[in-house]
Amino acid sequence: MHRDPRFLALLDTIPVLIWSTDREGNWIYANRVWVEFTGSSAAAELGRGWTERIHPEDEPVRAAAIATHVAACEPFRLELRMRRRDGQWRWMLCSGVPRVDAEGAFIGFIGSSTDISEMRDAELQRRRDMDEKAAVMQELHHRVKNNAQVFASLLSVQASRASDPAVKAALRVAAARAATMAFAQQQIWDAGSSARFDLGALVRRLVRAQAVRGIDVEVQAPSKLFVPLATAVPLGLIVHELLTNALQHGFPSGGAGRVDILLERLSPSDLQVAVGDNGVGMDETAQEGGARSAGLTIVRSLARQLGAALTTQVSGGTTISLVLPCPVLD
Numbered sequence: 001m002h003r004d005p006r007f008l009a010l011l012d013t014i015p016v017l018i019w020s021t022d023r024e025g026n027w028i029y030a031n032r033v034w035v036e037f038t039g040s041s042a043a044a045e046l047g048r049g050w051t052e053r054i055h056p057e058d059e060p061v062r063a064a065a066i067a068t069h070v071a072a073c074e075p076f077r078l079e080l081r082m083r084r085r086d087g088q089w090r091w092m093l094c095s096g097v098p099r100v101d102a103e104g105a106f107i108g109f110i111g112s113s114t115d116i117s118e119m120r121d122a123e124l125q126r127r128r129d130m131d132e133k134a135a136v137m138q139e140l141h142h143r144v145k146n147n148a149q150v151f152a153s154l155l156s157v158q159a160s161r162a163s164d165p166a167v168k169a170a171l172r173v174a175a176a177r178a179a180t181m182a183f184a185q186q187q188i189w190d191a192g193s194s195a196r197f198d199l200g201a202l203v204r205r206l207v208r209a210q211a212v213r214g215i216d217v218e219v220q221a222p223s224k225l226f227v228p229l230a231t232a233v234p235l236g237l238i239v240h241e242l243l244t245n246a247l248q249h250g251f252p253s254g255g256a257g258r259v260d261i262l263l264e265r266l267s268p269s270d271l272q273v274a275v276g277d278n279g280v281g282m283d284e285t286a287q288e289g290g291a292r293s294a295g296l297t298i299v300r301s302l303a304r305q306l307g308a309a310l311t312t313q314v315s316g317g318t319t320i321s322l323v324l325p326c327p328v329l330d
Helices: 005-013 030-038 050-055 057-070 118-162 164-189 199-209 231-247 296-304
Strands: 017-021 026-030 078-084 089-100 104-113 215-220 256-269 272-275 309-314 319-325
Touching: 017 030, 030 078, 050 164, 057 078, 089 118, 089 199, 089 272, 118 164, 164 231, 199 215, 199 231, 199 256, 231 256, 231 272, 231 296, 231 319, 296 309, 296 319
Parallel strands: 215 256
Antiparallel strands: 017 026, 017 104, 078 089, 089 104, 256 272, 272 319, 309 319
């Protein structure tokens, strides 16, 4: 190793533990910071003396790793515990690179050891916090989903017992809305992320739950259409309301029909959602917010929350579409 006094003095000022070995792994140098860390003398650390500072559980791993890197003459990085001068075990990140002579022959390692105990403690705490958060989120998910399902079931029971057709219909619609919330909550959990949400998957699930004999419902959407969670749930409710309106009011005489649901990006920042049917067409009273337009009232309210532009087209059926700001999520 270079023995220039100025070079050695420079190594003593570096705020990490600097060391150097010969080709057999014996220490031939330890800087001042190393000596201050161990509370020993430089002479006591030379040779194999420094290995007495290593935790007994880590020494076999260290010895095997060093032997492997010496044989390959390659750099190494490993974490191990070392005893500080006050007796505390500290986690150290040890990094070494080969030294070679003028002919390129391996003559040892030069490296550093950095105390990373606080960093490891912080990482362990972060993992514990994440585990606790995941447990809380799982419990919250189950409670919200189960409560929504129970609420939907209670409404369905009440609907089955109601004698007034209008009350029965209103209770069934409310039960369907509660079920939609449960669907959305399950989809959130299945996605495994609170940052983005597959809107297409939710809409396809809603369609399967609202199948009506004789009415074909088609969903046109990319295989993956990720949107923010805060956007996905209101959009899911909007699609549910529009699909329910189309199925209930678009084909009053029964028979065959078709409903198309379109989810597409108009630009990287704009999303379009449209639900159209080939039924009888929406009457003017419903379009203007009449008595039969409770679902549309919900749709308009949610659209305002999303900053969406809502349009209605009645021609050979009814198509209601909205365009809203929604950035692309990778």
